Amino acid sequence: MQYCGHLKLPFTWKVPCNLKTLFAFTPDDELFNIEPLNSVEKFEIGPISTQDFENISKKIISLYDLAYGFQADTRVFEYIPKNNTRRFIKGLVEALDLTRFYPDKPIGELLDAL
Numbered sequence: 001m002q003y004c005g006h007l008k009l010p011f012t013w014k015v016p017c018n019l020k021t022l023f024a025f026t027p028d029d030e031l032f033n034i035e036p037l038n039s040v041e042k043f044e045i046g047p048i049s050t051q052d053f054e055n056i057s058k059k060i061i062s063l064y065d066l067a068y069g070f071q072a073d074t075r076v077f078e079y080i081p082k083n084n085t086r087r088f089i090k091g092l093v094e095a096l097d098l099t100r101f102y103p104d105k106p107i108g109e110l111l112d113a114l
Contacts, residue, residue: 053082060092070100079111 025031032038048056057077065071076099080091098110 048085050082053077053080053088056085056089057092060089061096064093064096068100070096072096073099073107075107076111079107 032042054077057080061072061076076092076095080088080095082088095111099107102110
């Protein structure tokens with residue numbers, strides 16, 4: 001990092017600055033064989049429980065309602081795959097969009113493809 005000099009305080013204005021950096025990666029064996037990743041401490045996150053997915057869905061549904069004023073059908077949770085966190089979140093938002101845009105279609109018909 002280079003300090004451009006436009007501000008009164010440079011990036012490291014006090015030594016030691018105690019700057020901490022956190023990176024998040026998806027599993028990739030080759031990536032962790034290169035410097036500096038092969039020498040840093042790793043914290044691996046395991047799979048999350050069904051209860052965790054349920055808690056996440058409640059929060060997302062609440063935020064979706066706040067953003068769009070749409071009360072989601074609680075059955076939407078049953079149709080979302082729970083084998084991958086990213087896919088779950090993406091699928092849940094897509095399911096909420098589908099049920100909001102097509103309120104007259106049965107929920108099963110809309111979400112069976114997910």
